[in-house]
Amino acid sequence: MSGYVEGILVILLLNVVFAYAVYWPLAAGQLNLGVAGFVGVGAYLSAYLSNEYGISPYLACIGGGLVTFVFALIIAVPVLRTKGIYLALATFALGQVLQSLFLNLEVVGGAAGYPVIAYIGLTGIAVIAVAVFLVTAFLERTRFGLNMVAVHDDEAVSDLFGVNVRRYQALAFAIGAGFAGIGGGLYGHHFSYIEPQNYSILFSISVVLFVLLGGTQTVLGPLLGAVFFTLLPEVLRGSEEWRYAIFAVFIIVTMILRPQGLVTTFELRAVRRLFGGGGGGGGSGLGRRAHG
């Protein structure tokens, strides 16, 4: 495999992990604009663990993800007191505060950045990225996933049917943060260097953009968004300087024509019917516009 292809695959797989970090809170109706902060927490924690204690980089990444998960579960208590746009802004502020913490934390290099000694290659990243996808895809098919859709659509009815709405919302927030933490650890151990500038609001916004572009109604949407976001600029490589402008036009046009994202439940059902799968006779949905 050429270095170029390998480099793109690594970015693609990392973007898949980050995509599910944003997908989980969105599945519960929360727009997390501070995901970069959680990526940073995982990156610094795992780098510190493997650098200072010589722990296996894989264990360090998983450990970093777990600690990020617990941290998010705790911070979810005040964050989830806010709703809608206030919640998006609270996560934004949280991301900014975390980034400035990294900037001022001399033990991990502060503004100068922090070198990471242990290395994780393409294979390791691929295994973990696939695991993140499979865990998400499985959970989405469980009663947990079913109830999460209900919480997203109608909190009051979910509550009356016995769903602990607060607990589901906190778990969605924290599972996303945990994945972000794992992704951060992988990033640091692959590129061997992390610095606070990596974890800016622009990082968070771009992940949110490609996840919404892919669509959040199904578990495949974020995957498609990540693939698209990684590969489109490469396809447009000939017109180097225009590629982000073209990407932006693509976002705007997609939101006008298909505000629910590229993949929706409708397409998935159609595909399943095509292959003779279950789902019953749901033919009445032709041409409907799902609301996202």
Added chain:
Amino acid sequence: MLEQQLVNGLMLGGIYVLVAVAFTLTIGILNFLNFSIPGVFMLSGIFTWVLLKAGVYWPLAILGAIFVGAAASLLVERCTYSWMRSSDHYVPLVSSMGFLILFENLVLVQWGSDLQRVVLPFSDLNLRFASLVISIPQLLSLVLAICLVVGLRILLQRTQMGRALRAVAENATTAEILGVVVSRLVPTVFIIGGLFAALGGMLFALNYQQVHPFMGEEVALKGISAMVIGGMGNVWGSVLGGLLIGVIEVLSIHFFNADFVDFSVYGLLLVILFLKPTGLLGASGIVREKF
């Protein structure tokens, strides 16, 4: 010197006030967090530089830059909000982020990513009180910001259009039934918001004499924070929040270092959101719980 820092903070705060008002207008009336505002701010700053460099007489250059900003804001309205009134609430947010990326990269393609120096057409004039130095353009921009906010309040409270805008803010559907032509008011909101952001960008270019394609981001993030800290949808809240953030920023640098600025500004934002999400002056009650 602390007094000088406070003065500088207030002057910087004037810029944040203008951006915060731009945000609070679209949030308060249309319930839409318009992420293209930093792009509009930047376009106006860049065009101030471009027009001045081309030798355009400065009052015309200033007007031209503001016109470009307002026009860009109208373009955003045509392509995002007017299409999406009925769809999911984060869609316009995503579209407006798309416009931010588009504006930044178009400027990048045309003029590159370097920091450009703005050469002022007039010699820098400073007022001196004892040991305090106050730059006249900065003082003018602060005064202008306050006057515009007062003007906006009068527009919203006293005029026919203001009443219509407040009706839309209360409930767009009801306003429509009562005979308000919402489809005509929405562009107006974008143009007014665009004017505020563009004015901020132009003044920033003149006051700090430097522009680049991403100059809008940091200012806009502080503007959003100013809006929330003061009280979302509350115009006076944006004034208070903007000035407060300007002062906090320079004091953080004065007492600690530049790396500490984000910690204090966004830390305050987080604390406000946790303890009193309606902000210091209270939201106007028109912000519904949506994106």
Added chain:
Amino acid sequence: MADAPVLRLDGVSKSFGGLDVIRNLSFEVARGQRTALIGPNGAGKSTVFNLVSGVYPVTAGRIRVNGQDITDVPSRLRMSRGVSRSFQNIRLVPHLSVLENVLIGQTPRISRLAEVLYPVRLVRNSHWKREAMGALERAGLAELAGSQVDDLPYGVQKQIEVARALLGGADVLLLDEPAAGLNPEETEELRERLRNIADQGTTLVVVEHDMQFVGALCEHVVVLDFGEKIAEGTPAEVRREPRVIEAYLGSDAE
């Protein structure tokens, strides 16, 4: 307490910001009974449902289900205590299919982690799905199992709500205007279904404007006006009450 009434309200009051919406309301619903809660618009019928299901806390009074006081039980746990309900405005989950919406109705019976993590949307022939399909079959909706709910006609959505509410294993089912928006044929079908449901032991409490429907379905009627009970008895009895004629039949009937 086998002979305790399934549902019992004792002196229940509710006020919103000083405005009394329900005043000192008491009534009992016996096991297996079909009861209607009627009254003019704004009489507080839906509020009673919201108090019983815990959407709002009561201002005063006690609510008992199967003899157990549930007044202070959080809304989330009331279905597992025996009270289930449908809604005046349809409240199905729009992003789920018909079958999945009915599966949501089983949630009050789920408690173990293994059940929460059971891939109920993946396993094709689980007992959960069989049970939900059975409920849809009884409602004559089996062929719609895979459909998206918001494509379906209003009357069908109402039926799905009833099917969902039944699966929580509740003893008493509160139905808020189940016949509203249905055509006469659908109304007839619904009445038959509700009779069957009641015959199988579920107690019904129905808020309904259609007096014919109430007369044909219910054995027991509680009449509210301005938040107070003004009459109680069989449909024939309350129809003769002068206060009912004045408050309800005289002004607002149909």
